[in-house]
Amino acid sequence: MRTILLATAAALLTGACAGDRPGEPTEAQRGDGTDTIELAEFPNRPYWGDTHLHTDTSVDAFGFGVRLGAEPALKFARGDTVTATTGMKAQLDRPLDFLVISDHSDAMGATRRLYDAPRILVRDPTLRRWYDMMHDSPEQSTRAVGELITAAANGTIPEALIDPERQAAATRELWDSHLDLLDRYNRPGEFTAFAGFEWTLMPDGNNLHRVVMFRDGSVKTGQVVPFPGIDTTPERLWDYMEAYEANTGGRVLAIPHNSNLSNGMMFELVGPDGGAMSADYARRRARYEPVVEATQIKGDSETHPFLSPNDEFAAFGVAGWELGNLPLTRRSTPDMYAGSYVRNALLRGLTLEQQMGVNPYAFGLIGSTDSHTALATGDEDNYFGKHTGNEPRAGRALESQNLGTAEGRFGWHYLAGGYAAAWARGNTRAEIFDAFMRREVYATTGPRMVLRLFAGFDFAENDWDGDWVRTGYTGGVPMGGELQDSGRAPVFLISALKDPEGANLDRVQVVKGWVDADGEAQERIYDVAWSDMDGERRRVSGRIPAVGDTVIRREATYDNTIGAPELRATWRDPDYRPGQRAFYYVRVLEIPTPSWVLFDAKRFGFDLPPDVVEANVIQERAYSSPIWLKPRRRPGDAPLIMDEG
Amino acid sequence: MIRKLLRDPLAHFLVAGAAIWGLLALAGDPVDPASRTIELSRERQAGIALGFERMMGRPPTDAEMDWAIERWIREEVLYREALRLGFDEGDAIVRRRLATKMDELAGAEAEVARPSDAVLEQWLADNPGAYAMGGTVTFEQAYFPSERAARAAMTEASPEGEPISLPRSVARMPLTEVRVVFGREFAAELSALAAGPDWQGPIGSGYGWHLVRLAKRDGGSGPPLAEIRDRVEADWRSATIAERRQRAYEVLREAYTVEVE
Numbered sequence: 001m002r003t004i005l006l007a008t009a010a011a012l013l014t015g016a017c018a019g020d021r022p023g024e025p026t027e028a029q030r031g032d033g034t035d036t037i038e039l040a041e042f043p044n045r046p047y048w049g050d051t052h053l054h055t056d057t058s059v060d061a062f063g064f065g066v067r068l069g070a071e072p073a074l075k076f077a078r079g080d081t082v083t084a085t086t087g088m089k090a091q092l093d094r095p096l097d098f099l100v101i102s103d104h105s106d107a108m109g110a111t112r113r114l115y116d117a118p119r120i121l122v123r124d125p126t127l128r129r130w131y132d133m134m135h136d137s138p139e140q141s142t143r144a145v146g147e148l149i150t151a152a153a154n155g156t157i158p159e160a161l162i163d164p165e166r167q168a169a170a171t172r173e174l175w176d177s178h179l180d181l182l183d184r185y186n187r188p189g190e191f192t193a194f195a196g197f198e199w200t201l202m203p204d205g206n207n208l209h210r211v212v213m214f215r216d217g218s219v220k221t222g223q224v225v226p227f228p229g230i231d232t233t234p235e236r237l238w239d240y241m242e243a244y245e246a247n248t249g250g251r252v253l254a255i256p257h258n259s260n261l262s263n264g265m266m267f268e269l270v271g272p273d274g275g276a277m278s279a280d281y282a283r284r285r286a287r288y289e290p291v292v293e294a295t296q297i298k299g300d301s302e303t304h305p306f307l308s309p310n311d312e313f314a315a316f317g318v319a320g321w322e323l324g325n326l327p328l329t330r331r332s333t334p335d336m337y338a339g340s341y342v343r344n345a346l347l348r349g350l351t352l353e354q355q356m357g358v359n360p361y362a363f364g365l366i367g368s369t370d371s372h373t374a375l376a377t378g379d380e381d382n383y384f385g386k387h388t389g390n391e392p393r394a395g396r397a398l399e400s401q402n403l404g405t406a407e408g409r410f411g412w413h414y415l416a417g418g419y420a421a422a423w424a425r426g427n428t429r430a431e432i433f434d435a436f437m438r439r440e441v442y443a444t445t446g447p448r449m450v451l452r453l454f455a456g457f458d459f460a461e462n463d464w465d466g467d468w469v470r471t472g473y474t475g476g477v478p479m480g481g482e483l484q485d486s487g488r489a490p491v492f493l494i495s496a497l498k499d500p501e502g503a504n505l506d507r508v509q510v511v512k513g514w515v516d517a518d519g520e521a522q523e524r525i526y527d528v529a530w531s532d533m534d535g536e537r538r539r540v541s542g543r544i545p546a547v548g549d550t551v552i553r554r555e556a557t558y559d560n561t562i563g564a565p566e567l568r569a570t571w572r573d574p575d576y577r578p579g580q581r582a583f584y585y586v587r588v589l590e591i592p593t594p595s596w597v598l599f600d601a602k603r604f605g606f607d608l609p610p611d612v613v614e615a616n617v618i619q620e621r622a623y624s625s626p627i628w629l630k631p632r633r634r635p636g637d638a639p640l641i642m643d644e645g
Numbered sequence: 646m647i648r649k650l651l652r653d654p655l656a657h658f659l660v661a662g663a664a665i666w667g668l669l670a671l672a673g674d675p676v677d678p679a680s681r682t683i684e685l686s687r688e689r690q691a692g693i694a695l696g697f698e699r700m701m702g703r704p705p706t707d708a709e710m711d712w713a714i715e716r717w718i719r720e721e722v723l724y725r726e727a728l729r730l731g732f733d734e735g736d737a738i739v740r741r742r743l744a745t746k747m748d749e750l751a752g753a754e755a756e757v758a759r760p761s762d763a764v765l766e767q768w769l770a771d772n773p774g775a776y777a778m779g780g781t782v783t784f785e786q787a788y789f790p791s792e793r794a795a796r797a798a799m800t801e802a803s804p805e806g807e808p809i810s811l812p813r814s815v816a817r818m819p820l821t822e823v824r825v826v827f828g829r830e831f832a833a834e835l836s837a838l839a840a841g842p843d844w845q846g847p848i849g850s851g852y853g854w855h856l857v858r859l860a861k862r863d864g865g866s867g868p869p870l871a872e873i874r875d876r877v878e879a880d881w882r883s884a885t886i887a888e889r890r891q892r893a894y895e896v897l898r899e900a901y902t903v904e905v906e
């Protein structure tokens with residue numbers, strides 16, 4: 001009798017966490033993937049992933065209504081069909097190669113626990129109100145989380161929800177079972193599941209969020225728990241990361257995102273105390289934050305028309321988001337933009353490097369989704385919403401957003417989200433993580449263009465006739481790399497191949513930033529290849545005619561009768577000056593295509609205001625990580641800060 | 646004190662556990678929630694100890710055990726009072742939890758079952774689609790921006806094609822990878838070709854048109870069970886659990902009539 005009861009008790013106790021999942025992970029699945037698969041000689045293709053996905057463990061995502069956890073998220077990302085929270089079948093058009101589930105470290109799992117708690121035990125009046133709202137209706141639940149985020153921004157979250165001691169045990173338990181799940185889904189050579197979390201620092205509502213991503217399996221990641229973001233600083237996060245690496249021998253990096261909602265605080269010229277930035281701060285920042293998420297559902301952070309008045313494509317994904325910080329508790333003014341967008345941050349990095357010998361903002365670029373639906377999709381025709389409150393349904397495009405309601409941010413301001421592409425020699429944790437560390441990664445706003453970029457001093461037009469990828473790696477550096485000035489202009493090999501299931505390409509541009517002789521940061525955009533460049537679209541007084549537009553608005557269709565399947569360029573910087581400190585990154589533009597908003601209007605059969613229609617004929621794009629040109633080093637210069645691994 | 650309970654995961658657990666014990670009680674365990682006598686059987690004590698051990702990763706000390714029992718008794722008193730006051734009725738959480746537990750019980754056996762190879766072989770045979778790798782292909786291709794140019798080049802012994810950043814030739818590339826690199830349309834059309842020494846096509850792709858010399862095609866059937874046993878077992882398990890839950894529900898459901906106003 002006793003044995004039976006014990007067995008029953010054990011079954012009941014484990015019942016909540018057992019279920020539908022793969023068997024025990026193998027040694028290969030549990031580690032970082034080193035020596036588990038055959039690797040290519042050079043990175044052979046971009047591996048596609050999302051480094052920024054929330055599930056029902058995230059305090060806000062659960063409140064917004066999502067009821068899918070990490071397991072369906074992993075299944076969806078690897079290509080399986082899952083059922084979304086609102087009941088629709090959901091599947092990716094093409095599987096992803098890797099995924100970072102990045103649930104908020106603060107109050108991890110707390111809304112789910114609050115929701116599941118017996119009501120009489122919820123004593124705090126605010127929590128009790130949120131509890132009732134969450135149980136009332138999806139709309140009320142979404143409102144409750146809107147209040148919660150504003151409370152987080154204002155530092156008025158009820159103690160009961162965020163008390164570290166109270167939270168610690170719950171987080172430990174969640175994290176351990178989560179790591180086990182990740183190992184089970186991690187399949188070297190097929191699909192990589194990374195451990196990570198989102199660190200949600202938000203002073204006064206200004207978004208300083210980072211996604212933290214680990215290279216390692218559960219043996220190492222199980223030695224820590226996610227680091228909370230409330231009431232701390234980036235330096236404390238780096239301390240945590242440094243301690244993790246020292247104690248476990250593992251590796252970890254952090255990816256800032258939504259600088260566009262930081263009111264200028266993400267990429268400041270000054271140090272955290274408002275004084276001059278220290279070299280130590282800069283060095284640590286560069287060391288632990290090698291990559292920035294430049295585009296996602298909550299807008300595009302590449303640049304802003306105010307900062308780049310000569311860039312005719314600068315307005316992508318800016319509308320709505322430029323108004324203020326994340327919860328719109330503080331409005332933005334143009335003087336803040338310089339610290340909010342990545343192109344300008346790259347420029348600031350050059351200036352700071354000139355001043356103190358270290359560049360804090362020498363980062364690569366990726367895209368991701370930041371979806372709070374547990375569904376990692378960045379595809380326009382398969383947009384599952386920012387959160388469960390705007391999973392596919394007729395009204396979502398024209399409604400006000402849940403944060404900053406009635407302040408000018410509407411559903412249609414959401415982008416479908418982007419992806420991260422990593423040039424790696426194979427699909428393992430180690431290979432993809434290391435690609436992030438050496439910044440050999442790029443961002444897209446959803447389409448899977450294949451973008452190669454090499455820089456050297458001896459590349460020539462006829463390199464394309466041979467094995468140019470080998471030439472690129474052996475005779476130069478790939479995206480993310482650094483060149484030492486040699487007294488000659490750098491030459492770039494650039495190839496952009498369209499997404500085979502997507503739209504043709506309009507043009508390829510090089511964005512150059514440099515510090516001029518007066519110490520002023522400058523930027524310039526060069527069109528280096530475009531479709532029909534010797535025919536209809538010959539350059540006229542410095543300008544290239546627009547590629548055209550085949551989008552049928554009502555049908556949400558386009559055709560590939562314009563544009564090119566591939567654009568290549570061998571480009572030598574015509575404005576090179578010896579000793580110049582510069583960066584170069586590539587932007588690839590597709591021909592105009594319909595955004596998710598037009599797909600929605602067609603699918604649900606409703607009319608959009610004409611200005612909304614036109615704003616949703618878009619040119620999707622890719623941003624490469626930059627290559628930096630550095631002045632020749634002299635004795636006494638500060639040491640290089642390139643990754644030693 | 647109640648706030649302290651709220652912050653304690655064990656409390657959450659015990660509330661759920663209490664509901665389950667209640668369910669078991671209804672199924673024959675002689676505990677009357679309305680009774681004012683609390684009997685602490687050895688089995689119950691073992692259950693409490695086990696709960697502690699699962700939470701802390703070690704058995705409780707005597708003091709901790711006393712404390713855990715004290716807490717259990719406190720909870721039992723509150724639980725019975727709650728039942729007496731009818732708190733369990735009309736509570737959406739209790740309702741949902743009990744329903745979930747019923748569901749889980751129906752699938753519980755499959756959760757721990759160790760299916761034999763024969764069972765899994767049968768499952769694999771019944772569901773081949775999910776595991777088929779589609780085999781590998783070895784081919785050369787030449788790219789053309791237009792179909793006309795591709796057709797014109799068919800007369801050449803070894804068509805050159807136009808430059809594009811796609812592999813000119815690949816060896817033993819899985820069809821899944823062909824789909825990623827060359828696109829879906831190309832992979833589908835390539836699958837329809839017979840291997841042979843001649844150039845064939847043109848076949849279309851998202852990039853344009855291709856002439857193809859398909860040297861070899863390997864496999865195409867699913868991998869052996871031994872290679873993918875974990876995955877097959879997991880899929881078998883989830884399908885079996887779902888099926889048993891559904892079957893159990895249907896048996897119960899049959900006894901009910903639903904009248905919708």
